[in-house]
Amino acid sequence: MKGWFGALLVAALAVALLFLILPIVAIFVDTQPQDLVASLGEEGALEALRLSLVCSAVALGIIVLVGTPAAYLLATRRFRGRAAVVTLIELPLVLPPAVAGIGLLAALGPNGVLGGLIEDAGVQIVLTTAGVILALTFVAAPFYVRQAQAGFEAVDRTWLDASRTLGAGEARTFLRVAIPAAGPGLVSGLALAWGRALGEFGATLMFAGSFRGITQTVPLAIYERFSTDFTGALALSAVLVALSAALLLSVKLLSGSAWLGGAAR
């Protein structure tokens, strides 16, 4: 890091870091510890926290269950239209949450494309907890599938071939060789998807509405407090930051991958 170019790189990193952590630091600077405790005691706060955790956990379960084999297929098979499929799966990554909300309504809302079918089946999605889970699944799934695909692609093909040569079936190879080998990639995808799900706001509000204990997750509760109780909103934000950071860190530590030190392979 010598010369003006090295200095430029350092300056750029310093600016980026400062800009990205300043709002997060501000949340904690403006929050007294007693406010934090008090905000959790407020009506609706714990409910929102519980709802956020439950909904994001269920959404993650669905994502892992469906996303892992889907990502494995994308990583290990070449077929016509594969690039298009990959692009379509990644599309929600770049969609604004409001578009996700409108899209979910247009697809699954009572007046939506599948609305009639869903109603005939006697299922309620819009404005229910199930709606929240769906919204979270929609926005968070691509984060996982993408990372999982990269994880599987990085697995040495000779291992998979060897496993099959030694008599393990396709399914056994997937479960016993591919998944453990792609572990760090899967886990980092999980962490990203979970963080995204915890923070989801727009699609939830549009598709699932905002009702305490039913659909009001932490971000919606923060928004509700913003107008009347800025301190409470800050405190609840601090809780969400802490929770997300703790999730990220523990997932990273569990995976044993050197996420903080290097890139996911």
Next chain:
Amino acid sequence: MRRAAVVGLALAVLAGCGGDDETPQLTVSAAASLKQAFTQYGRDLPEARARFSFAGSEELAAQIEQGVKPDVYAAANTKLPQQLYEKGLVERPTVFAGNRLVLAVPAGSGIGALEDLAANGVALAVGAEDVPVGAYTRTVLDKLPAAQRGAILANVRTEEPDVAGITGKLTQGAVDAGFLYVSDVRATDGALEAIELPDALQPDVAYGVVVVKGARHPREARAFIAGLLDGEGARALERAGFEPPPAQ
């Protein structure tokens, strides 16, 4: 030399972004229910170009308390402007319009009266307690017998942060009914129908507007407000279904 020219150009572009051309840019923070009327009024203001930020009145007031400085703030009640005034953040409030709270249902709905809302399985959208439309709704419900109020509240499925959220949930069929202003229903061009509330239940819906202290264009802001009381703004409000300000 070339580098200096690039930097100079960049600075000029940056300066141009915030620059005042001849027509001043008037920033107006307004209650979501004012969207149609204000957008129409703002289209051909004589002295300024208007830029609107529509959201829940409460949220916009919170922004002003956090130091955001639009030129004009218009709320769906008189309480919020008055509170900002008492905190010294805005000039003296003016009441400029009235509205009526109605029961809004999708066109062709089987719901015909307030009593129908208490039935089992009816899904309702209301404004959150802190937004004016939600506060007015609770004023209405508070005048009902406790059993009926309880049954209606039990049917509430979502508490929306502004009228746009309620309208959206209604037009998408996510709920069967909601409480809105009559002007919101009119703005949907027939997608929604308004069911009038009994006179005894009707709350006094009054809209207050203020010039924000420290506004960049106070003169144009005052002209904007004057036009709401008597001029193009008043006519746009009337066309959108608003009523004259209630007598104080």
